[in-house]
Amino acid sequence: MTHTYNISPVYSVKQKTFFVICKVCLFILLPSICYCQQKIEQWNRFETSFTYNCKTNPFTDVKITATFIHQDTTLTVEGFYDGNNRFAIRFMPEKTGAWHYVTASNIKSLDNQKGQFECVKADSNNHGIVRVSNTYHFKYADGTPFYPVGTTAYAWNHMGKQLQQITLQSLKGSGFNKLRMCVFPKNYDLVKEEPEIFPFNATGAEKNAEGNQRRKWDFSTFNVAFFQTLEKQIDSLNAIGIQADLILFHPYDKGRWGFDSLPMDVNKRYLEYVMARLGSFKNVWWSVANEWDLVKYKTHDQWLDLAKYIYENDPYHHLSSIHGSTAKYIEYWLPYFTHASIQDEASVMHWGAASILRNAYQKPVIYDEVGYEGNLLQRWGRYSGEEMTYLMWMGAIGGTYVTHGEAYMFHDAGDTIFWAKGGTFKGTSWKRAAFLRKILEAGPGPLEPADISRDMQTATAGAGYYLVYFGKEMNKDWFFNLPAKNGSYARPVAGNQYKVEIIDTWDMTVTPYPKLFTTGAEDDYRFYDKDMQKLQLPMKPYLALRITQIH
């Protein structure tokens, strides 16, 4: 349209004035018309980029940030070098409406670049980023509850492409909504595969401290292709509704690549780069480390320093935690940690322990490692499917969350043990995890102990809504009874009527019980049925009851 300005026939003053007004209008409207074409859903990713040919090191010598402005909200994000002279800025808008941005850079042509986009309401499949809710729980930004039912596949993303596809298919067909996975590859007795690409660029070979030959890395640059691949993997998880609980450091290197012993300045540059690239991914959680205390090359204080660095530099404040070895906790009360990510089976093996850490930390607790269903020689890798399912329910009934894991190896280390490499699920508990998630999502809200420290089998999710879990007990019958206390909710009273469903957590069935029950008078901290009616139960372990008030 602009070329029409350049023709100069003879016009009247009136006509000229008209053209001037047109020009002004165009000048005002044109950018907004163009930019308005760029519509970004809430919590989706806006990306823009700028070309600059950096003659030195584009990773370290070019600084670019962008400040995004929406009415009274302002966020500044780091840009990053994406290879091929391309400097990119990514941003996750949370609020609908017009967003403007302006860049800042030490390079003149990248500095003070402006633009805008329109953030539109998310569609019904996009619930947004997950955040802490109600002290002990999580919800998506749109208010939908998020009950973490996760599994682990530490190095799935470092395996061959075919296996990665199989893993994604397996996850798609599962009920999992969270996956623990590592940025750095894993070198472990049961995972020895050499990845095709690495986060850093190799510049040759060197002998390490132990005298072994290993690659020499250029820690001043990143391997852009590696991160582009990681992003596709995380987007693939997002497409199937899975949160990537991204493990940023881990001890399973043992001198092979040296990624567990990077200097602190490299660690922080790596974190900065990861956050610049992935901060705008709504399904990313930061897990500062797996088994932090087993990393020889970092001190406890350095871990806190790295966690703090993330907290201070992630403008979105993604969910963030850190995971230690068995019963090795860290200062989860610090603001850097949105929740406690714990390895400790003691918390869910017996009644009543799961809630303890919830009460202590006043944060959501995810038992991200309590052992795995499997057949490994290692004791942590040989739970039955029943045991793994039991542990997940023990966590849930205490108002916490237990991450599933599977470690079957039927032949040799070439087996794709899901816990390590992904592949297909070979166990039995993964389906029960999906069933548990359905039960949780069918409730009116998250679970909490109804009568803390006294009734360890009854969880409440509101007035007149209970899950009673019997664990390994086998009962022929059960006196209908409810605790007089009801967590933070309204207590039952005499005369309430309830329907009961028998949940078989193993057979994954929900069977309505044919009778209704009515509470009598409170008796010794409980409400029994007014006629002391019993439920008949099928003498099986792993049963639960869903009790719902109807009057």
Next chain:
Amino acid sequence: MTHTYNISPVYSVKQKTFFVICKVCLFILLPSICYCQQKIEQWNRFETSFTYNCKTNPFTDVKITATFIHQDTTLTVEGFYDGNNRFAIRFMPEKTGAWHYVTASNIKSLDNQKGQFECVKADSNNHGIVRVSNTYHFKYADGTPFYPVGTTAYAWNHMGKQLQQITLQSLKGSGFNKLRMCVFPKNYDLVKEEPEIFPFNATGAEKNAEGNQRRKWDFSTFNVAFFQTLEKQIDSLNAIGIQADLILFHPYDKGRWGFDSLPMDVNKRYLEYVMARLGSFKNVWWSVANEWDLVKYKTHDQWLDLAKYIYENDPYHHLSSIHGSTAKYIEYWLPYFTHASIQDEASVMHWGAASILRNAYQKPVIYDEVGYEGNLLQRWGRYSGEEMTYLMWMGAIGGTYVTHGEAYMFHDAGDTIFWAKGGTFKGTSWKRAAFLRKILEAGPGPLEPADISRDMQTATAGAGYYLVYFGKEMNKDWFFNLPAKNGSYARPVAGNQYKVEIIDTWDMTVTPYPKLFTTGAEDDYRFYDKDMQKLQLPMKPYLALRITQIH
């Protein structure tokens, strides 16, 4: 001696010179001779006082502190008004040798008063103040381990003198070494007695907010007699080896006296006065509150503020914690709290839970309330003696400490329920507490889980020293076996020889087992006897084994 100066016969110059020298010598030596007579054992109490007739309010209008100096150690303590124009300074010296002091005051005659005393080595019955040791435990200042085996008698000190004497006799004949007790009297369904004296002076009567008549207190003065009595009570506990876990605030007032709803400035003046009087008592622990969250009139932040006030104003840093209602925790990680004082039976009812909070807080954990042996209608007051004993052992085996309590009421509220009023023990678990203490003290050090989160029955206290607790299990026999892990200590190896003693925690017997056992090769995280020998066990609950390496 001084009157000899005043006689004036005729002497020669030589004689006069001699007298002058004598006088000077006396002047120099006299004070040190006098002061040297004052010898204070380490951790015992030095006290000095000054007379001053304050015409206004001696509690608020006179400030006096004293700074005590010992080589490079300097501590400043608050003085206090003790009635009868007496302003006292108390001090607990920890280091042997000469201590000097100098006062500071807004009253000239109390200011810049100097003195000294000699601190001498404690005798063998005086182990000093108790402090945190080895992260999770306690020891006396002289290095003797202190294993808290406590009980509770909240208001024993507010009962009549005769009952107080009975209580002291009961405690003397027990094995307890810690007592939870309240400064303020208790108004509770089961404790209604009106004390003879109160911490504040009554000035009349008034109607409270609920319209009830109650005393009007003068919060600008303290009742000196009350504190003098409290001090005698605490000294009496010290004489029988008991730490006074002194509860500074509590909710059991309910408008009767109003001590739960004092303004914050009065709360702090009260704390200042308590610390000035009792800081020098080596057997005092501060318990900022009992069931803090049940006090209507203070916020969570005010509790932390009071805990901080104590921390910042107690020059000795006595052990200090705060206690909430069931499963109600607070920020025990703050430096104001030397240990966690918890009410939560969930932590000790089932295997493996006790250690969780130890791991979380990295501090000693005392489960100061897990319910009581007794026969009350309230569910927290009707454990069997067996159950109370079981809970104490469950805590011990997890490397933590469980406080005993007894709540028997055989007739009516006039019964002296020990938990509330003291008196005599009527239950069965108090003797088992003493037995547990003996077992703990006989070991080489404090207990910790040998194989955390996996073997929940085996505690270690060093290389080659184990306690295995079977809880409610009844076993006919038991394969001799030890975990391959051994906490923070050296692990067992094949060929170690062990003796075993069967501890009956209920019958309070220790029976040497007639056979020795020798470890074979490690098998699946355990060491069994090389000949797979079993111990024969007497098919009773509440048994434990003490396993000691002899070669």
